[in-house]
Amino acid sequence: MLYTIVKQNSYQDSVNLMLLTNKISTMEGINKVQVMMGTPANKDIFKGSGLYTEELEGAASNDMCIVVDTDSEEKIQEVLDEVDNYLNNQAIAGSKEAFETVRSWDKATKALPGANLAIISTPGQYAAEEAEKAIDRDMHVLIFSDNVTVEDERRIKEKAHDKGLLVMGPDCGTAIVSGVPLAFANVMKTGKIGVIGASGTGIQEVITQIDRLGAGISHAIGTGGRDLNDKIGAITMLDGIKALAQNSQTEVITLISKPPAKEVRDQVVQLLQSLSKPVVAIFLGEDPHNHEGNVYYANTLEETAAIAVDLVRGNEVKPNYNTLQGEVPSVELKPEQKTIKALYSGGTLGYEAATLIARGLNYDNSGAHEEGYLLSTDGFEVIDLGDDIYTQGKPHPMIDPDTRIQYFQKAAQDESTAVILFDVVLGYGSHEDMASALIPGIEKIQKEAQANGKNIYFVATVCGTDQDPQGIDDQKAKLQKAGVIIRDSNNQAVLTSLAMLDMQIEEVQKEVVAGTEVAKVDVTVSEAIERLLTEKPNVVNVGLKKFTEAITSTGGRVVQYDWRPVAGGNPRMRKILSLLK
Amino acid sequence: MYGQYKTIDEANRAVIDKVVSSSPFLVDVVPAKSVIEELNGKVILHAGPPIKWENMTSPMQGSCVGATLFEGWANDADEARKMLENGEIEFIPCHHVNAVGPMGGITSGSMPVLVVENRDGGNRAYCTMNEGIGAVLRFGAYSDDVINRLKWFRDILGPTIAKALKVKGDGLNVNVAMAKAITMGDEFHQRNIAGSLIFLKDITPYILQTDVNEKDKLDVIQFLADTDQFFLNIAMATGKVVMDTARQIQHGTVVTAMCRNGYEFGIRIAGMGDEWFTAPVNTPQGLFFTGYDQDMACPDMGDSAITETFGVGGFAMIAAPGVTRFVGAGGMDDAVTTSNEMMEICIDHNPNFSIPTWDFQGATLGIDARKVVETGIEPIINTGIAHKEAGVGQIGAGTVRAPLACFEKAIEAYAVKLGLIDPQ
Structure with a gap:
């Protein structure tokens, strides 16, 4: 049975709400749950996940919508308590921060008069407008948001270039x-x-x-x-x-x-x-x-x-x-186990893997792919799980393990799979301990494979440094303990995976020519x-608050702009405001 | 397009300059009907934008019954109620006759009103006097005690203060009193102890010089000493007279009034003159006295939000550490967050009211309706909470937000008036 709770005028960033959704979905007795702001796009996502209810119809963009699928009504109060608890605790953590929080550009520049760089992580349709506001205030811009049109990107970049400013991004x-x-x-x-x-x-x-x-x-x-x-x-x-x-x-x-x-x-x-x-x-x-x-x-x-x-x-x-560095692990495989499934959270790491595996297979990978697939031939697959189609209403696989574990399982069910290749990307913003989050899923697959009398090998690369908040050595050690074969680079991880299946890539010897x-x-x-x-830059962080941590802990100064859509996204009000300038 | 001003920003600046240059003085206390022509008939003033009897909250209706009894238009409550239901008594918003009233805002002709004059504009504004706490007319009580207190106001308190002010001669400078009181922890809506004390200190020597008999002098001084919120009504009349002077400039988007009648919240902006923009009121949230809870709270009422319009009240939360917890905020951190948040929708700081706990920044100055719509930050109002049944009185205190829709309607109407957009 579906229960709907609409908390009016209770804006939260979508990443927070997705993490909250995950947290609640682990509660006992909850079949399914979705927490989102009531934007038209999100309502479609509710429909898509079978969680749409009539009560959502009246919800506005600044209303938080919680739809819970549970068999027992008593759970609802528990869910609400958990929601409040999560949101309140976040506020408490937020109240001790060493930077000012503002709600407008004017206040942002007053709070940090020397601001020379803006990080924009608003929803894509607003990112261009906010970037221009930053450029108007003589700031360089880093646009983290995606879904900015090419036309907007060109206009912004030309404008910035003319003013002697740099635009990093979009995306x-x-x-x-x-x-x-x-x-x-x-x-x-x-x-x-x-x-x-x-x-x-x-x-x-x-x-x-x-x-x-x-x-x-x-x-x-x-x-x-x-x-x-x-x-x-x-x-x-x-x-x-x-x-x-x-x-x-x-x-x-x-x-x-x-x-x-x-x-x-x-x-x-x-x-x-x-x-x-x-x-x-x-x-x-x-x-x-x-x-x-x-x-x-x-x-x-x-x-x-x-x-x-x-x-x-x-x-x-x-x-x-x-x-190829290091020994190639000896493998015991069934005759039908011939393929690699590469499941990446990093788009370019996946792209490199696809390029190298294609070379190993002597396969021309230049053709078009289904969305999210970087390579798909003869059971060999490279998927970018950070692609938009996997992140609709879900956190990116760098901050959430669920999608990846799901695709690990899918890969393991394919009889041709010998090696599952993946990446763990560390650094600020990424999951605080992705190794531990993935290991239960990996161990489960290995156990099931062994029960069926076969081996599935996991090969991984950890992209990070020992100074990263997660610590690369710790992440590697945890994965190794769980039987994952770890290599020092993406290239080495791919070469090792190929070598385990008796495939090599011809190495190019390059000369210097004039x-x-x-x-x-x-x-x-x-x-x-x-x-x-x-x-060191003075930063106005427009959107995702988590980006402030890296800046303050490395000596940069930052002001947090708790961004919300102008006039709550109401198009007529936005127009009126632009006319009443 | 904006009269003598080139831009909306320039017009807004002119409006807030009038606020800063204002010079309000408490000059008199007089029977309401002597200064408000309309009150010479069977007329009652109420808080907020215009409202019909049937839409009034129970406490506001109770106040009307009390005023009808006080004026002697009816012999008992039943008769009074019938007259009110039958439309025998006309209702006018306080704001339409240069007045403001707390909670129900019910004001009738014989009630004494404070007179505050803005010497920078020459206009005057009126407000009834604060009755203290407990069973009081503004929360809908109309027992004999309440009516008798009103009679004492009419016969003793009002005339005594009026005489004292005559002795003083040139009135009491309210800006000076407020500038002192804000450094002593008042925000002039929820907390007025310092302002009330300053008023008592200023007025007592003059009361002693009047020809009023000793007992009445003592009673008046005792009442002022006991009534922590006495200064609220002076601050309200001051807010009203200052904002009315400022809104003589009929351009721009500065909010010139915010008020509530328990049914609708109404605002005015400078560019739209006398027109009200309304939306259903919210119900205040806050802390309750023992035995009461949120379910018993009456929807938002009163003209006292003129204090927030003027830049104090909830907007100056940071000035009043003593009441940050009482009004539901978590402490000084939340108080500064609240005032900083309100600064997002205001144009400037008012140098007249420097706040020590806010790094001596002045109180907020000039709510820009455009900024409210742009940011979605609804103005916060500190408020007492009435019981939803007449006569129970105040059951708690807290905060309430002005509904965004009022501000959306206001700027839309202004854009239409300027011919920038077609009406929808």
Whole structure:
């Protein structure tokens, strides 16, 4: 039986409510539960999950809607108590914080007059508007939100560029400026490698590999996944590269991107070749055979980091860093067990896995895929569980284990599955102990497999550093204890998985050839961008409160803007407000 | 488009400048009908926007019965009730005749009213005097005790204070009293102990110089000494006279009145002049005296939200540590959060009322209806809570929010008036 409770004018961030939903769903006697704000989109989700009730009809965008499916009505009070308890305790934790909380841009800039960077994590349809407000106030912007249109992205980036400001994103999951981690970010050694990338976990993998090799980074700039699209024209990438070229703390520049549009690529490469600093570049999915002048091309994220570290140490760059490391575990498999199921929380890590597995299979993976699938052939599958289609109304797999465990089980049921490959991404914003959250699911699958007289092998890579809040050593140790085969990089995890099934990838030996002579490009950047890369940022955090922690604990200053949609999202009121300016 | 002002912001600034430059003085206490022409017939003033008898809460109806008895229009409660039901007595909002009234706000011609004059604008505003706590007319009680107290107000208290003010000569400067009291922990809605004490201190020497007999002098001084909330009604008349002066500028989106009649919450904004924008009232939440609970609470009533409109009351929660718990807030942290939150919907700080516990920032100044709609932050009002049955009186105290819909309607009407958007 469905019970509906609508708490009027009780706005909570969707992430909080999803975590709350999870918490309540573990209560005994609850069949199903969903807690969401009463927006039209969320009502559709209620319908989709079979939890829609008539009472929801009257709920407004600022009303919290709780629908519980339970057989006993007494449970409802328990649920309500738990909801109150959860929300109240969060308020208590919130009341001791070392930063001010505001509800408008005006107050935000008053509370932190030197603010020069805004992190925007509002729902996507509002992100462009808020980003523009930040730019109007002379702030750089990191847009964590996705679902921003290409047109909006272009307009915002052009506007920012004209004002000498940098826009990271949209859909920028991670960045580190002047030692301050932004959004989902790892805690890193400081060093002289400057990183710029169009993908979140691509950046995370490269910088954590740099950290593992004992070097550090000066900055990591995220551009957003579409920046090198021909409709955007690499506005952020070009400004970012120039900023790193100018930045005195940066000696080596590292660039990470999926293959860009041809004209955009030419423009970027021309800029890179005109720089006096060495550059390492990876265009994921490409298979480079040479280094060109000051630009070194890498085939994997691991190699990207390794080349950068050798360059910064003044070592000679080796022709190849992709050799399989460590022993290949011996396996006992049934004849039908031939495939790898790779279930990733990090999109770019998954993309790299798909590229490498396709190479191992000699399979042309360039065709279109079903949403969420990065590879699907002959029972080999690589799925990005962080894709929108898996995160509708559910937390991202980096903060919640449920979807992943569900797909582990699905993979285990496929008779062809020999290896389940996955990633654990650490850092601020990620789950506080993902290893422990996944282990019960893994052990259950292994036990069931053994009961059926077979083995299923789990191989994983942990993307993080020993300074991350979760601690990489602890996470690795826990997984290893549960029988998971751990490798030091995504590349090594994939190579090991392939080798366990007797597959290898031909290694490319790269030579340095002379670069094309190009005209010097003017690399001066605005004073504002220069300042962003020399001083710790003063941040206005618009949206997700959890992003404040990384900033305050690394010496950045932040003001929390508890964002809500203007006029509660009422379109007529929004119009009237814009007319009454 | 906005008269002599180029932008709404400029018009709003002009309105709040009038608030800051105001110079309110308590100058007299007089029978209401001597200054409010309308009260010379069978007319009763009430709190909030216009309301019909049948929509009044039980306490407000009780107050009307009390006023009818007090004026001698009926011999007993039943007769009074019949007259009121039959429409023999006309109802006018206090706000329409330069007045404000607490809770039910019921004011009739023979009741004495405080007269506050704004020397910066020359206009005057009126408010009845505070009756103390317990069985009182404003909460709907009309027992003999209540009626007899009103008679004593009419015959002794009012005339005595009026005489004292005559001796003083140029009136009592209310801004000065409020500036002192806010540093002593008053926010002028829930807590007025300091203001009441300052008034007692200021007025007593003049009372002693009047020709009133010794017993009456003592009774008056004793009453003022016993009545912690006496200053509330002075603060209300002050808020009214200041906001009425400011709203002579009929442009912009500054809120110039907020009031409630137990049925509807009403607001005015400068750009829309006298027009009310209403929405159903909320019921206050708070702490209750032993034996009472939330289910017994009467929906929100009273013109006292003029204090919040003026920038004190709930908006100045941080000034009044003593009542933060009483009005439901969790302590000083919550008090500062409340005042900071209200600052989000206000334009500036009022330098006249510097608040030590708020880093000496002035009280909030000028609620901008646009900001209320934009942020969804509803103005908070500190309030006493009446029992929903007439005559029981105050059963607790807490806070209540002004409904967002009032502000949405107000800015929509203003946009329509300016021809910026078609009516829907």
